[in-house]
Amino acid sequence: MPALKSGILIPILLVLLLTLSAQGGNMPASSNDALTYLQRCNVVWDTPSQDSSGSMPLGNGDIGVNVWVEPNGDLVFYLSKTDAWSEINRLLKLGRVRVTLSPSLLSGGNFFRQDLRLLQGEVVVQGGNPRKPVLLRVWVDANRPVVWVDVESAEPVHVRAQLEIWRKADRRLEGRELFSAFGLMDAPQPVIEHADTVLEDRRDRIVWFHRNPTSIYEQTLRHQGLESLIGKLPDPLLHRTFGGMIHGDGLVREGTTTLRSETPSKQFSIAIHVLTAQTGTVEEWVKQIEAQAAQVESVPRTQARAAHQRWWLNFWRRSWIVVSGSPEAQTVTQGYALQRFINACAGRGAYPIKFNGSIFTVDSREPDEHFDADYRRWGGEYWFQNTRLPYWSMIPAGDFEMTHPLFKMYLDALPLAQERTRRYFGHEGAYFPETITFWGTYANGNYGWNREGKPVSQIDNPYIRYYYSCNLELLSLALEYFFHTGDKRFLSQTLLPLADAVITFYDRHFPRDESGKLLLKPAQSLETYPEVVNPLPDIAGLRWTLEGLLSLPLSNKEADRRNLWRRLLGQLPPLPTKEENGQTFLLPAQQILAQPINSEDPELYAVFPYRLYGVGKPDLEVARNTYARRPYKGNEGWRQDPIWAAMLGLTKEAQRMVAQRFATKHPGSRFPAFWGPNYDWIPDQDHGCAGMIALQAMLMQTDGERILLFPAWPKEWDVSFRLHAPGKTVVEGILRGGKLRSLKVTPARREKDVIVLEPR
Numbered sequence: 001m002p003a004l005k006s007g008i009l010i011p012i013l014l015v016l017l018l019t020l021s022a023q024g025g026n027m028p029a030s031s032n033d034a035l036t037y038l039q040r041c042n043v044v045w046d047t048p049s050q051d052s053s054g055s056m057p058l059g060n061g062d063i064g065v066n067v068w069v070e071p072n073g074d075l076v077f078y079l080s081k082t083d084a085w086s087e088i089n090r091l092l093k094l095g096r097v098r099v100t101l102s103p104s105l106l107s108g109g110n111f112f113r114q115d116l117r118l119l120q121g122e123v124v125v126q127g128g129n130p131r132k133p134v135l136l137r138v139w140v141d142a143n144r145p146v147v148w149v150d151v152e153s154a155e156p157v158h159v160r161a162q163l164e165i166w167r168k169a170d171r172r173l174e175g176r177e178l179f180s181a182f183g184l185m186d187a188p189q190p191v192i193e194h195a196d197t198v199l200e201d202r203r204d205r206i207v208w209f210h211r212n213p214t215s216i217y218e219q220t221l222r223h224q225g226l227e228s229l230i231g232k233l234p235d236p237l238l239h240r241t242f243g244g245m246i247h248g249d250g251l252v253r254e255g256t257t258t259l260r261s262e263t264p265s266k267q268f269s270i271a272i273h274v275l276t277a278q279t280g281t282v283e284e285w286v287k288q289i290e291a292q293a294a295q296v297e298s299v300p301r302t303q304a305r306a307a308h309q310r311w312w313l314n315f316w317r318r319s320w321i322v323v324s325g326s327p328e329a330q331t332v333t334q335g336y337a338l339q340r341f342i343n344a345c346a347g348r349g350a351y352p353i354k355f356n357g358s359i360f361t362v363d364s365r366e367p368d369e370h371f372d373a374d375y376r377r378w379g380g381e382y383w384f385q386n387t388r389l390p391y392w393s394m395i396p397a398g399d400f401e402m403t404h405p406l407f408k409m410y411l412d413a414l415p416l417a418q419e420r421t422r423r424y425f426g427h428e429g430a431y432f433p434e435t436i437t438f439w440g441t442y443a444n445g446n447y448g449w450n451r452e453g454k455p456v457s458q459i460d461n462p463y464i465r466y467y468y469s470c471n472l473e474l475l476s477l478a479l480e481y482f483f484h485t486g487d488k489r490f491l492s493q494t495l496l497p498l499a500d501a502v503i504t505f506y507d508r509h510f511p512r513d514e515s516g517k518l519l520l521k522p523a524q525s526l527e528t529y530p531e532v533v534n535p536l537p538d539i540a541g542l543r544w545t546l547e548g549l550l551s552l553p554l555s556n557k558e559a560d561r562r563n564l565w566r567r568l569l570g571q572l573p574p575l576p577t578k579e580e581n582g583q584t585f586l587l588p589a590q591q592i593l594a595q596p597i598n599s600e601d602p603e604l605y606a607v608f609p610y611r612l613y614g615v616g617k618p619d620l621e622v623a624r625n626t627y628a629r630r631p632y633k634g635n636e637g638w639r640q641d642p643i644w645a646a647m648l649g650l651t652k653e654a655q656r657m658v659a660q661r662f663a664t665k666h667p668g669s670r671f672p673a674f675w676g677p678n679y680d681w682i683p684d685q686d687h688g689c690a691g692m693i694a695l696q697a698m699l700m701q702t703d704g705e706r707i708l709l710f711p712a713w714p715k716e717w718d719v720s721f722r723l724h725a726p727g728k729t730v731v732e733g734i735l736r737g738g739k740l741r742s743l744k745v746t747p748a749r750r751e752k753d754v755i756v757l758e759p760r
Contacts, residue, residue, distance in 0.1 A: 037320070037322045037333065037337075037720075038118045038119045038316060038337070039119075040330065040333070040334070041118055041333060041334045041337040041338065042115055042116055042117055042118055043056060043115070043116040043338070043671065043672060044113065044114070044115050044116075045112075045113070045114045045670070046112055046113055046114075047112060048068075048069040048070055048071050048073070048106070048112060048114075049068040049069060049070065049670060050070070050071070051068070051070075051363065052066060052068060052076075052078065052362035052363050052373065053362060053363070053365060053668050053669055053670060054068050054669075054670040054671075055067055055068040055077070055078070055360075055362055055670070055671065056068065056114070056116045056123050056671055057116075057341075057342055057345055057360045057671065057674075057683075058116070058121070058122070058123050058138060058139070058140055058345060059140050059344075059345030059346055059359065060121075060140040060141055060142045060143075060144075060145075060345070060348070061142070061344060061345065061346065061347055061348025061349060061402070062081060062082050062083075062145070062346075062348055062349035062350065063079070063080070063081050063140050063145060063147060063274055064078075064079075064080040064081070064082075064140070064345055064346055064358070064359035064360055065077040065078060065079055065080070065138065065140060065147060066078040066080075066360055066362055066373075067123045067138050068114075069105070069112070069114055069125055069127075071106075072104065072106070073100075073101065073104035073105035073106035073107070073127065074098050074099065074100050074105075075098070075099040075100075075105070075125060075136050075138070075149070076096065076097070076098050076099075077096070077097055077138065077147075078093050078095075078096050078362065078373055079093065079094040079095050079096065079097060079147065079244065079272065079274065080093050080094060080359035080360070080361075081094055081242060081274055081276055081349070081359065082346060082349025082350055082351050082353075082359060082405075083240075083242070083276045083349060083350040083351055084210070084242040084276060085212075085236070085237060085240060085380065085438070086193055086194075086210065086212060086237075087192075087193065087194060087212035087213070087214045087215050087216065087237055087238075087240075088173075088181050088184055088191055088192070088193055088216055089181065089183060089184075089216060089237065089379070089380040089381075089437055089438075090180055090181055090193065090374060090379060090380050091354060091359070091376075091380050092167075092210060092242075092374050093361075093373050093374055094210075094242060094243060094244055094274055095163055095164065095165050095196070095208060095243070095244065096163075096164040096165070096166075096373075097149075097161065097162070097163060097164070097246065097272060098160075098161070098162045098164055099136065099149055099151075099159065099160070099161050099162075099270065100159070100160040100162070101134060101136075101151065101153075101157045101158070101159060102157060102158040102159075102160070103128075103157060105125070105127040105128060105134050105136070106127050106128065107128060108128040108129045108132075109127075109128050109129040109130060111126070111127060111128060111129065111130035111133060112125075112126070112127045113125070113126045113127070113133075114126075118312075118316070118337065118338075118341055119312060119313065119316060120139070120309055120312060121139060121140070121142060121308060121309070121311070121312040122137055122138060122139040123137070123138045123139075124136070124137050124138075125137075125138075129154075132154035132155070133154075134151070134152070134153045134154075134157065135150075135151070135152040135153070136149060136150065136151055136152075137149070137150040137152075139305070139308060140345075141296075141304055141308050142307070142308045142311035142312060143304070143307055143308065143311060144296045144299070144304065145273065145274055145275065145292065145296065146271055146272065146273050146274070146293075146296050147271070147272040147274070148269060148270070148271060148272075149161075149269070149270040149272070150267075150268070150269050150270075151267065151268040151269070151270075152266065152267055153266050153267075154266070155266070156263075156264035156265055156266055157264055157265070157266075158260070158261045158264050159248075159251065159260070159261045159265075159268045159270070160254075160258060160259065160260045160261075161206075161246055161248065161251065161258070161259045161260075161270050162257055162258045162259075163198070163206050163208060163246060163257040163258075164257070165196045165198070165208065165257070166372055167193070167194075167195050167196045167210065167374075168195055168196070169195050170192055170193070170194050170195050171192070171193055171195075172190050172191060172192050173191045173192075173193060174191075176368060176369060176371075177371055177375060178191060179375075179377055179378070179379065180371070180374065180375045180376050180377070180379050181379050181380070182378050182379030182380070182381055182443055182445065183216075183220075183379060183380070183381055183437065183442075183443030183444050183445055183446070184216070184444065184445065185445045186445055186449060187444065187445070187449065188449060192214075194210070194211075194212070194213055194214070196208055196209065196210045196243070197209055197210075197211065197243075197282075198256050198257060199286070200256060202253065203252070203253055204247055204251065204252055204253060204259075205245055205246060205247035205253070205259070206245065206246040206247070206253065206256075206257060206258075206259060207243070207244075207245045207286065207289070208243045208244065208257075209241050209242060209243025209244075209282070209285060210241070210242055210243060211239065211240075211241040211282060211285070212237050212238055212239060212240045212241070213239075214238070215235050215237035215238035216237065216444075217235040217236060217237050217238065217439065218230055218235065220437070220441050220444055221441065223444055223447065223449075223451075224420075224441055224442060224444070224447050224456075225423055225424070225456035226416065226419060226420060226423065226441070228419065228423070229415075229416060229419055232415075233415065233416060233439075236278075236438070236439050238278070239278050239279060239280070240276065240277075240278050241275075241276070241277055241278070241279055241282070241285045242274070242275070242276040242277075243274070243275070243285075243289075244272055244273055244274040244275070244289070245272070245273045245274075245289050245290070245293055246259060246270065246271070246272050246273075247259065247270075247271060247293075248268055248269055248270040248271060249268070249269065250262060250263065250265060250268065251268070251270070269301070271293070271296075271297065273289060273292060273293040273296060274289075275288060275289040275292055276350070315344055315399075318397070318398045318399070318722075319340075319396070319397040319398045319399070319722050319723060319724065320337075320720070320721065320722050321333070321336055321695060321696070321699065321719065321720075321721045321723070322719065322720045322721070323336075323695075323717050323718070323719050324717070324718045324719070325716055325717050325718040326716055326717060328659040328663065329717060329718075331659065331662050331663050332658060332659055332662050332695065334662070334672065334673075335661075335662025335663075335672070335673060335688065335691060336662065336691070336692055336695055338672065338673035338688075339393075339673055339688030339689060339691065339692055340393070340397060340399070340692065341673075342358065342360070342673060342683070342685070342688070343390050343393070343394065343399065343402060343685075343689070344399065344402065345358075345359075345360075346358045346359045346360070347390070347394070347399065347402030347405070348401065348402055348404075348405070349405060350405065351405055351409060351438055352382065352387055352391075352405045352406040352409055353387070353390050353405075353685055354376070354380075354382075354685070355382075355383065355386035355387050355389070355390070355638075355680055355684070355685045355686050356376045356377055356378045356386070356680040356681035356684070356685075357376045357680075357681040357682060357683060357684075357685075358683060358685050360674070360683055361373050361374070361375070361376050361681065361682065362669075362682075364682075365668055366668070366677065366682075376681045377677065377680060377681045378680060378681065379443075380437070380438070381435050381436060381437055381443045382409070382435070382436055382437075382438065383434060383435050384432070384434055384435075384436075384470035384473065384474065385434060385470065385526070385527070385600075385638060386638050386680060386685075386686050387406070388470075388473060388474075388477065388609070389638060389685070389686045389689040389690055389693065390685050390686075390689045391403050391406050391477055392477065392480075392609065392689070392693050393689045393692035393693050393696070395477075395480050395481060395484055395724070396696040396700065396723045396724055396725075397692075397696075397723070397724065398484075398723075398724035398730070400481060400484065400485055403477070403481055406477070407477075407478060407481075407490075407494050407498075409438055410432060410440075410474060410498065411494055411497065411498065412439075412440075413432065413436070413438075413439060413440025414430060414440075414497065414498065414501060416439065416440040416441065417430035417431060417432055417440055417501065418430040418501060420440075420441075421505060423456065424456055424457035425457060425508075425509060427505075427508040427509065428504050428505075428508055429501055429502070429503075429504030429505030429506070429507070429508050429509065430501035430502065430504075430505055431468050431471050431502065431505045431509075432470065432471055432474070433446075433459075433464055433467070433470075434463075434464040434467040434470045434527070435461075435464050442459065442464075445461075446459065446460065446461040446463075446464060447459060447460065447461075448460025448461070462530040462597060463527040463530070463597065463598065464527065465524065465530065466522050466523050466524040466530075466531075467524055467526070467527065468505070468506075468509075468523075468538065469526070469535065469537040469538045469541050469605075471502040471505070472502065472537075472538065472541030472542060472544075472545050472610075473541060473609050473610075474498065474502070475495075475498060475499055475502055475503075475541075475545045475548075475549075476541065476544060476545055476548070476609055476610065477609075478490075478494065478495045478498060478499075479495065479545065479548040479549070480726075481495075482495055482552070483548075483726040483727070484724060484725070484726050484727075484728070485728065486727070486728055491552065496561075499545075499549055500561070503545075503546070503549070503564065503565065503568065504564075506518070506538075506542060506568065507564065507568055510523075512571065513573075516571060517571055517572065517573045518542075518568070518571045518572055518573060519533070519534070519573075520533065520534045520535060520538050520539070520573075521533045521534070523535050523538065523589075525537060525588040525589045525592075525602040526588075526598070526600045526602040526605075527597065527598040527600060528588070528596045528597065528598040528599060528600040528602060528632075529588050529589060529592050529594070529596055529602065530594050530597055531592075531593040531594035532588065532589035532590070532591060532592050532593060532594075533589060533590050533591035533593070534573050534576060534589055534590035534591070535588065535589040535602065536575055536576055536586060536587065536588055536589060536602055536603050536605060536606060537602045537605040537610075539572055539573060539574075539575055539576070540575060540605055540606040540610040540612055541605070541609075541610050542568070542569075542572055543569065543572055543575075543610070543612065544610035544611070544612060545610075546565050546566075546568060546569040546572075547569065549561075549565050550562060550565050550566060550569070573590065575606060575612075576588070576589055576590040576603075577622070583621075583625045584619075584621075584622045584625065585603075585622060585625040585626040585629055586603040586604070586606055586622065586623070586626040587603055588601075588602045588603045589602075599632040599634075600632060601630040601631065601632050601640075603626050603630070604623075604626060604627060604630060604640070604644050606623065606626075607623050607626075607627070607644050607647050607648060608640060608643050608644055608647050608693075608697075611647065611701075611703070613647075613648070614647045614648065614649075614701060614703070614711075615647070615648065615649040615701060615708060615711040615712070615757075616701075616703060616706070616708055616711070616755070617703065620648065620649070623648055624648050624650070627644055627645070627648055627650070635657045635660055635661055635664075636661070636664065636678045636679075636687060637676070637678030637679040637680060637684055637686050637687050637690075638678075638679060638680070638686040638687075638690065639690065640690060641657060642654055642657035642658050642661060642690065642691065642694035643690060643693050643694045643697060645657060645694070645712070646658075646694045646695075646697035646698040646711070646712045647697050647701065647712075648712075649711050649712050650712060651698070651712045651713065651714050651759075651760045652714065652760075654694055654697075654698050654712045655698070655712075655714045655717070657694065658691055658694050658695050658698065661687065661688075661690070661691040661694075662688075662691050664687075666682050666683065666684075668682075669682060669683070671683075673688055675687035675688050696723060697711070697712065698710075698711070698712040698713050699713060699719065699721055699723065700721075700723050700725065700731060702725050702726055705727075705753045706753055706755060707725050707729070707731060707745075707750070707753050707754045707755065708755050708757060709731070709733070709740075709754060709755065709756045709757060710735065710756065710757045710758070710759045711757055713735070713757075713759040713760075714759060714760065715738035715758075715759040715760060716738075717735075717759075718734075718735060718736045718737070719734070719735045720733075720734045720735075721733060721734075725750075727750060728747075729745065729746065729747065729750045730745070730746045731743075731744075731745055731754065732744045732745075732746075735759065738758075738759050740756055743756075
């Protein structure tokens with residue numbers, strides 16, 4: 001079916017929006033209504049870009065594109081997918097697509113406009129004669145695995161669509177580039193990534209793929225003493241095949257990688273179908289993508305596009321924070337909206353969001369790092385310290401389905417983690433390392449290549465050797481998800497299995513001291529303190545998690561579980577503290593036995609992620625003293641200073657850092673929400689998501705049944721908001737001039753639990 005005409009697009013959206021409002025849709029009831037605020041947050045460029053550093057992100061949760069227009073008028077985009085793992089565990093691009101119009105998009109005038117339209121989930125490019133512009137629309141179907149490029153022109157044009165690949169031969173990664181295959185750095189054997197394949201026998205379409213003929217999976221299991229799992233757990237890399245198929249009505253093949261129009265037309269639609277699958281043969285994969293394409297295109301285009309728009313409308317209806325009233329307010333509003341949009345573009349795939357670039361990496365032009373778009377610092381492994389922050393930001397926004405890939409990855413890796421615990425330590429339970437492959441092993445380099453004379457349980461890397469507290473934060477996130485959603489299937493099939501494994505690990509792994517208290521030794525306090533006794537993050541995490549588990553609505557049949565949780569809670573040592581000059585403050589650990597090797601503040605984990613201290617809770621000054629004395633301060637990347645400031649009601653400090661954070665993008669990127677590289681890569685997902693969490697906490701904090709509004713909100717910032725609280729609760733309000741002008745709580749019975757604090 002032909003694409004919707006751009007001229008009728010906005011009226012259709014207005015009708016949809018009014019319909020949703022009539023049905024009870026809760027867009028902001030202020031001058032910053034939904035359409036206005038999203039239009040203000042749209043990204044608009046009036047000149048083309050030089051290269052991929054001037055790209056805009058777009059996606060459907062699993063498939064991503066980076067879209068830009070070059071000075072010659074070509075529309076170009078990288079194509080990516082959340083499960084495109086190579087044989088050496090790099091998350092690769094699928095390829096690059098170039099669309100060329102003849103006459104050029106930029107001929108017939110010097111008009112140019114490129115819009116990222118958030119409400120519609122699309123990038124629209126217009127060029128040429130401003131009275132009769134040529135229009136190209138790129139959208140990644142929110143409900144189907146396809147990217148569409150629609151061309152609309154007042155005069156007939158020719159179209160060429162070209163696939164561009166750069167993995168044309170098997171290639172050895174060496175030197176600095178090995179950083180993007182992090183787990184294989186210093187490997188004793190060459191690190192080889194194989195070439196892509198383009199099929200040559202397809203008349204009216206381009207079909208290409210990367211297929212893993214080898215895999216590091218078995219080698220990794222053997223190296224880490226887990227060879228007993230070979231054959232029991234499937235190899236997730238071998239024969240993984242990912243790629244796509246490009247075709248369009250009226251387009252025929254020209255050469256190996258190009259489609260061209262046979263006759264000029266005023267309208268074209270180009271489809272790029274993508275697929276990842278593990279198949280026995282290439283032919284099976286080809287059959288799957290052809291069947292998938294036929295199924296996708298059996299849905300009328302108008303119907304698919306309307307459903308796509310509804311998905312994005314519902315997404316923006318679900319939650320918002322619109323700040324106004326000061327010069328930096330628009331930057332904060334746009335930064336929050338764009339980071340949430342980027343999360344949505346990559347948050348519904350087969351695997352969690354990669355903190356180091358997500359699926360939106362581009363060609364690297366950093367000093368000493370001039371590599372293709374497959375490159376990212378820290379490679380394919382997941383650091384929980386970094387991975388978690390996007391997921392904390394999703395829960396108050398009500399983006400619950402986007403947390404599923406995170407929990408699924410850890411749940412899928414649980415059998416391996418249980419076997420590792422038995423093999424390494426001889427007891428039950430399970431732990432996940434701070435840094436893992438997506439199937440659950442250590443990165444080989446972290447585990448250590450030279451195993452001579454070492455027990456199988458010895459981890460060479462001191463940054464993560466005894467790092468277990470990430471498991472407790474995973475449980476804390478899972479508890480938060482359940483308390484918000486009440487999802488009983490999640491409780492029984494995800495939360496409780498993970499909790500059983502992790503709590504059993506802590507119970508069995510650590511001894512008790514002479515007073516019967518848990519003695520966490522050997523241990524470390526995050527990465528920063530590699531040798532400690534009784535680290536605060538573990539003690540705070542155990543207390544917060546066990547209290548949360550004990551509050552779950554479990555039946556009397558769960559007495560054994562409750563008894564274990566209650567017993568272990570009673571055996572916890574106190575949080576480590578110190579008194580000095582009449583002030584009490586928290587410490588990273590009871591004893592610190594080695595010099596710090598990183599720059600985190602683990603003592604503040606009792607504020608976030610484990611909210612033992614905060615506004616309206618006892619001993620707030622202890623936590624504020626701790627914050628004031630923290631040795632490592634910063635406001636970039638994964639640093640949590642603005643979150644802690646918000647949680648502690650330090651309004652001006654939180655306001656300053658949130659405004660600064662959302663104003664600090666990567667200087668080499670054109671897109672305003674491509675942050676980084678900071679400690680990781682571009683776009684840095686931790687930087688924006690930590691800002692989101694802080695802004696949410698400035699506006700609303702919860703404590704059991706209580707919902708605190710404006711615990712760290714500056715009176716000069718007006719705000720319209722819609723956020724989610726525990727108990728399937730939605731809180732929606734408008735603050736103007738320091739006064740609450742409107743408040744709606746759903747369900748209404750929860751309004752009695754809302755405590756409105758005075759903005760300061």
